[in-house]
Amino acid sequence: MLRYMARRLVILLLSLFVAAIVLFVLLRLLPGDPANALVGVGATPEQIAAAQAQIGSDQPLAAQFVTYLGDLARFDLGKSFVSRAPVLEEISRRLSVTLPLTLSAFLLSMLIAIPLGILAAVKSDRWYGLLLSVVSQVGIAVPVFWLGVLLVYVFALNLRLLPSGGFPLRGYGDPARAVTSMVLPVLTIALIMSASLMRYVRAATLEVLGSDFLRTARALGESRTGALMRHGLRNAAVPVISVLGIELSTTFLGAVVVEQVFSLPGMGSMLLLGIQQRDYPNIQGVLIISTLLVLLTGFLADLLQRVLDPRLRKEARR
Amino acid sequence: MISITDITRQGARGRSALVALTASSVLALSSAAALAQDFDPQAVINIGSLYEPQNLDNTQGAGQGINEAFNGNVYEGLFVLTDAGEVEPKLVDSYKISEDGLTYTFTLKEGVTFHSGEPLTAADVKSSIERVTAENSASSRKRTLAVIAGIETPDEQTVVVTLSAPSISLPYNLSYVWIVNDAAGDISSGEDGTGPYTLQEWRRGSALAMVPFDGYWGEEPTNGGVMFQYFTDATAQNNALLTGAVDIITSVQSPDALSLFTDNPDFTVSEGASTTKELMAYNDRVAPFDNAIVRSALARAVDNEKLLQAIWGDYGTLIGSFVPPTDPWYEDLTGVNAYDPESAQQMLAEAGYADGFSFTLDTPDYDPHPVVAQFLQNELAKVGVEVKINIITANEWYTKIYKAHDFDATLQEHVNHRDIVFYGNPDFYWGYDNPEVTRLITESENVASMDEQTEMLAKANRIIAEDAASMWLYLYPQIVVSTSNVSGYPLNGLNSQFFVSDIKKAD
Numbered sequence: 049m050l051r052y053m054a055r056r057l058v059i060l061l062l063s064l065f066v067a068a069i070v071l072f073v074l075l076r077l078l079p080g081d082p083a084n085a086l087v088g089v090g091a092t093p094e095q096i097a098a099a100q101a102q103i104g105s106d107q108p109l110a111a112q113f114v115t116y117l118g119d120l121a122r123f124d125l126g127k128s129f130v131s132r133a134p135v136l137e138e139i140s141r142r143l144s145v146t147l148p149l150t151l152s153a154f155l156l157s158m159l160i161a162i163p164l165g166i167l168a169a170v171k172s173d174r175w176y177g178l179l180l181s182v183v184s185q186v187g188i189a190v191p192v193f194w195l196g197v198l199l200v201y202v203f204a205l206n207l208r209l210l211p212s213g214g215f216p217l218r219g220y221g222d223p224a225r226a227v228t229s230m231v232l233p234v235l236t237i238a239l240i241m242s243a244s245l246m247r248y249v250r251a252a253t254l255e256v257l258g259s260d261f262l263r264t265a266r267a268l269g270e271s272r273t274g275a276l277m278r279h280g281l282r283n284a285a286v287p288v289i290s291v292l293g294i295e296l297s298t299t300f301l302g303a304v305v306v307e308q309v310f311s312l313p314g315m316g317s318m319l320l321l322g323i324q325q326r327d328y329p330n331i332q333g334v335l336i337i338s339t340l341l342v343l344l345t346g347f348l349a350d351l352l353q354r355v356l357d358p359r360l361r362k363e364a365r366r
Numbered sequence: 367m368i369s370i371t372d373i374t375r376q377g378a379r380g381r382s383a384l385v386a387l388t389a390s391s392v393l394a395l396s397s398a399a400a401l402a403q404d405f406d407p408q409a410v411i412n413i414g415s416l417y418e419p420q421n422l423d424n425t426q427g428a429g430q431g432i433n434e435a436f437n438g439n440v441y442e443g444l445f446v447l448t449d450a451g452e453v454e455p456k457l458v459d460s461y462k463i464s465e466d467g468l469t470y471t472f473t474l475k476e477g478v479t480f481h482s483g484e485p486l487t488a489a490d491v492k493s494s495i496e497r498v499t500a501e502n503s504a505s506s507r508k509r510t511l512a513v514i515a516g517i518e519t520p521d522e523q524t525v526v527v528t529l530s531a532p533s534i535s536l537p538y539n540l541s542y543v544w545i546v547n548d549a550a551g552d553i554s555s556g557e558d559g560t561g562p563y564t565l566q567e568w569r570r571g572s573a574l575a576m577v578p579f580d581g582y583w584g585e586e587p588t589n590g591g592v593m594f595q596y597f598t599d600a601t602a603q604n605n606a607l608l609t610g611a612v613d614i615i616t617s618v619q620s621p622d623a624l625s626l627f628t629d630n631p632d633f634t635v636s637e638g639a640s641t642t643k644e645l646m647a648y649n650d651r652v653a654p655f656d657n658a659i660v661r662s663a664l665a666r667a668v669d670n671e672k673l674l675q676a677i678w679g680d681y682g683t684l685i686g687s688f689v690p691p692t693d694p695w696y697e698d699l700t701g702v703n704a705y706d707p708e709s710a711q712q713m714l715a716e717a718g719y720a721d722g723f724s725f726t727l728d729t730p731d732y733d734p735h736p737v738v739a740q741f742l743q744n745e746l747a748k749v750g751v752e753v754k755i756n757i758i759t760a761n762e763w764y765t766k767i768y769k770a771h772d773f774d775a776t777l778q779e780h781v782n783h784r785d786i787v788f789y790g791n792p793d794f795y796w797g798y799d800n801p802e803v804t805r806l807i808t809e810s811e812n813v814a815s816m817d818e819q820t821e822m823l824a825k826a827n828r829i830i831a832e833d834a835a836s837m838w839l840y841l842y843p844q845i846v847v848s849t850s851n852v853s854g855y856p857l858n859g860l861n862s863q864f865f866v867s868d869i870k871k872a873d
Contacts, residue, residue: 130420132554212605217573311602313571
């Protein structure tokens, strides 16, 4: 297990390195110099040259690349071209919005999807089992921003129960407002996510329900529910967890849209703004940290699967 | 939005009487309304805005949002450009101009202190002007202030500015220069100004809060503080106003949502005078646009009124030239080359284009340009001119059009106040080259009085209108929406300023 973890960690770091290179190259493929965007239309050539010198875009690409990798190795993501603020500091402030947003949406979606998915499988012959799978099918087709706008319309504009967007100036120093401003964004993500998750849970449970070991367990006198609880769920969990890992990553990236709809100062809005302003350090920083988080999620999902499924551990040892 | 560097010249008086009257009567009405109800001097005013500053230093590329939040609120200049477009003394008590127009002697107001408690001195003024003209400054005012040859401070209250050439616009240009305590150092995330408010807190991506400054030298604010809340999305901003999370939104960029507020007694919709002009700029260097007859013909072929109605409904103004009503040299020129498709066709024939011609219209990919392009395509097709629409990004616009001058015609919005001077620069992207206009514009800066300056620029404006140098489609409306218990906010928002200290909120 330890050797496996070490190997996975090395792969993770290598992927991160490759991602860093790809990011650097892709951003530089864009036409135009970020210094232009910085000084604005009408700047004199001297102003542009000064801006280039300041952000280092006057250096040859190879030199820029070496500086970039060197900084990265020291966990230094640089300073924003536009705001001059250290990127890592800004990202950690933004993460304090995005991480709670995605994690609570993720937990909520599991709370919704797992019981309902199992119910939809176990009662697939009843009308409500069928209804549940239809609802989840429809839910997958709903775009995130549309649901967000709908929820704002109902809960903020009509019922006036929750704020329509924004985040308090003092952040979590104003806990009541911070929490209420998160409710609708979390619901938006969680509802969309639980729709697809429910289908996976239902499919995995159905497969287990038809398996030989469950039939054997029932033959040995266990009830259907008992057999499912004792032997079935753990088996059904293995494929669901790998899906969960992917879902968590997509949620994290999907937060870009939700943060935009609700004007939340998270990573997504930082990324969008960075792209508009050609703020390379901010774009690189956000994407590197996002990549790291996605890779870590995959890594954790992998480990969890191994803990649940002894067969995988055995394979790894071989 | 392209904010062209402002090679702005000045004339502090000589206002279009009509606009000043309209603006002040609207203000009078709203303040009358405020008198009727009592206001709460402790109320915090929440202002929704789409323009979050990128940092807090206006010489470091902070964007228009910093002017909105800080000009006149946290920082003050020697002069102020009022919401009605007048240039008035602020931190200056009095000033003298030498006979040759090359030396300005400013006497500073007494008893002014910075938020840090230090008194305002001549040395602060010197260092503040030098911040803007410094080599690493990204201020759009750097070029206009390059005429300053030296600054001396004979005593604590006196600043002597010497110029390399007379500049009648100096007070106007100085209204853009924040007076910052010379001991403040880096102000990209903090401040030390003399304004009626001090910065309380700024959370990037979210909000910026200011509270009244106890030691303010002038009148104290009529509210207990303001909070600018920043939105990335206009719908989210409108929702915040609808749900009471904000009291005012500083500028409405699309008419779609206005109906939510116009028929609702809970909200006030005010239209002020804007300086944002939508225009089709020809490349006046290339045929057939090097021919003023062709340009005039096209101007007559397009029904601007119908266009404005289609895009903004009942809002916005037609201008007939590049100068908006808040510039001192404004004159209603909508009658020059007015809509007249028949004469358009005759003029095209006269210029040798009886069968029309075709050209490519480089169209920025954001609102309202694509819609405007389609409208022009329809209108010009009626006189036999084919428009090929080429959609480009803002960055392509900058490299292809602004820098390389590689285009037939393009659409753009120009936001600045007093920017007719672009027509005096033959190297500007549209390449309009009329020696008489260049002379008038250049010399208008060196005159002895603002009346002379106004006269010369008004003349230049008439010439460019008769030449149909570009096709000026319309002036954007400047719309501010607030809840009906809030009053006293600026309506015109010239150069993105938003003075907050007179805003009142009823109980």
